[in-house]
Amino acid sequence: MSALAHVAGDPAVDPAAPAPxxxxxxxxxxxxxxPGVLWLGVFxxxxxxxLAAVSxxxxxxxxxxxxxxxxxxxxxxxxxxxxxxxxxxxxxxxGLATLFAFLISYPLAYAMAFKAGRWRNLMLICVIAPFFxxxxxxxxxxxxxxxxxxxxxxVLSFLHLLPGGSIINTPVAVVAGLTYNFLPFMVxxxxxxxxRADPRVIEAGGDLYANGITTFRxxxxxxxxxxxxxxxxxxxxxxxxxxxxxxxxxxxxxxxxGNVINDQFLAVPGGYPVAAALSFTLMTAILVMVxxxxxxxxxxxLV
Amino acid sequence: xxxxxxxxxxxxxxxxxxxxxxxxxxxxxxxFLPVAYTFAFSFNDHGRSNIVWQSFxxxxxxxxxxxxxxxESLVTSLQVGAISTLVATVLGTMMALAMVRYxxxxxAASNVLIFVPMATPEIVMGAALLTIFVQGFSNxxxxxxxxxxxxxxxxxxxxxxxxxxxxxxQSLDPRIEEAAQDLYASPMQTFWKVTFPLxxxxxxxxxxxxxxxxxxxxxxxxxxxxxxSTFPKFVYxxxxxxIPAEANVIGFSMFVLAVLLVVGAQLVGSARASRIKK
Numbered sequence: 001m002s003a004l005a006h007v008a009g010d011p012a013v014d015p016a017a018p019a020p021x022x023x024x025x026x027x028x029x030x031x032x033x034x035p036g037v038l039w040l041g042v043f044x045x046x047x048x049x050x051l052a053a054v055s056x057x058x059x060x061x062x063x064x065x066x067x068x069x070x071x072x073x074x075x076x077x078x079x080x081x082x083x084x085x086x087x088x089x090x091x092x093x094x095g096l097a098t099l100f101a102f103l104i105s106y107p108l109a110y111a112m113a114f115k116a117g118r119w120r121n122l123m124l125i126c127v128i129a130p131f132f133x134x135x136x137x138x139x140x141x142x143x144x145x146x147x148x149x150x151x152x153x154x155v156l157s158f159l160h161l162l163p164g165g166s167i168i169n170t171p172v173a174v175v176a177g178l179t180y181n182f183l184p185f186m187v188x189x190x191x192x193x194x195x196r197a198d199p200r201v202i203e204a205g206g207d208l209y210a211n212g213i214t215t216f217r218x219x220x221x222x223x224x225x226x227x228x229x230x231x232x233x234x235x236x237x238x239x240x241x242x243x244x245x246x247x248x249x250x251x252x253x254x255x256x257x258g259n260v261i262n263d264q265f266l267a268v269p270g271g272y273p274v275a276a277a278l279s280f281t282l283m284t285a286i287l288v289m290v291x292x293x294x295x296x297x298x299x300x301x302l303v
Numbered sequence: 304x305x306x307x308x309x310x311x312x313x314x315x316x317x318x319x320x321x322x323x324x325x326x327x328x329x330x331x332x333x334x335f336l337p338v339a340y341t342f343a344f345s346f347n348d349h350g351r352s353n354i355v356w357q358s359f360x361x362x363x364x365x366x367x368x369x370x371x372x373x374x375e376s377l378v379t380s381l382q383v384g385a386i387s388t389l390v391a392t393v394l395g396t397m398m399a400l401a402m403v404r405y406x407x408x409x410x411a412a413s414n415v416l417i418f419v420p421m422a423t424p425e426i427v428m429g430a431a432l433l434t435i436f437v438q439g440f441s442n443x444x445x446x447x448x449x450x451x452x453x454x455x456x457x458x459x460x461x462x463x464x465x466x467x468x469x470x471x472x473q474s475l476d477p478r479i480e481e482a483a484q485d486l487y488a489s490p491m492q493t494f495w496k497v498t499f500p501l502x503x504x505x506x507x508x509x510x511x512x513x514x515x516x517x518x519x520x521x522x523x524x525x526x527x528x529x530x531x532s533t534f535p536k537f538v539y540x541x542x543x544x545x546i547p548a549e550a551n552v553i554g555f556s557m558f559v560l561a562v563l564l565v566v567g568a569q570l571v572g573s574a575r576a577s578r579i580k581k
Contacts, residue, residue, distance in 0.1 A: 039394060145337065279430040
């Protein structure tokens, strides 16, 4: 858990944190914290405990939708065997989307931080602005852009770059949608870390006869690592749990784990225990990945 | 050396100079492409489903509420957004103040409590809330609907408010507050006359973030809303048959409003900054 506290900005390692003030009595701090902590306790922690309990419940035979408390681990067995391909798809698609989002975001963030000059604020607004249109409207727009009659498919077919003849209702469309949907979560942290970097340090790389690529690899990229780390997490986590892109852009068969959880909870009578086990497995898998990832790439100055 | 090679070299030098900017502008165009589609299809004189372009009409802009349920869901979303933003911003600002300016036991635990909701997929939070609302809180009279949507939205907005306001407070020099106290200001006076005005831009930014998160949320809302419909839920349900162009009108109008608000805030901010410089 120390790595998580680390990401959240443990003040012990934060050089910007002010010196501790002994004058302030700590009960004021508890009063200030109390309502928010209570809210998170009742509407975040307690529901997770309930979800864990549901994931161990058993069904009443013959009464779909009714369960009794139990310690039934078979729900987890079902979650891991029946739905292993769904987990695999979720993580592969989310991983690809994170990679593409990084490749698109880095030049954009770099341009905003070092090249934009007085256009910087305008570019920043342009990054955020599309996200004021409802994300479902934008995802639906992608289904129109990538449709078989659309110009994207037309151009690609003309260039013989599209052997299948279709993008919509394929995993490619899903990855495209996921890449698009979480892009600002990648751009903004990278931009924030690059903006904080001193351009003179990068110039120094050039002065010491490093070429552009070497300077980037040894100076610029390491300086932006906290932003890259935050950005990849903020992209990968929602992408791995998403079901909307698959629903609106993806194929009928071969869904992601988010679709299964959503359907089992909201459409399948008696689906609660297995769906809860799936949710818990997804959350645990993501937290473990985050933990390992932060441990591998984490830096001291993480926000 | 011939002129063509020097021209080629100049082109290459120009490209090398501007390749990052070109990539950035391409990325921005990519970001705006679906918005342009949303705008264009708000003028589509579609029949039963608004998927393929038919012909141009002003009709949908003249009567955006012309489709049953679309404006009702918009009003619900605005109400949910307003209440959630208000509560999450107040609670989150209080937490951020405590976390930066005070020493207390359990600081690491409170940091984790703020971080974990942001690292949890929405679908897990939605599922967890559904199980507790249906199997636990329903016994004390909580039914899925407007209230449960607001409870959930406050929860997931809270962490983002805390992180945003915390960053602002951390960038503040604590000596300014100490100076106020040295001049015999009470803690309350110090807060309202010194700290609060200085962190207000951070609070305003956090509130905008909270509102946009709440207004656009679909996954958690879908789990906890029961029969209540929000604007994203309306659009999602409609998407199976093709979203009515009236929804495009509303979606695009919200986009324009938000951009005007952000640009306005920027202009006010820079005007204030230049006044201080003078």
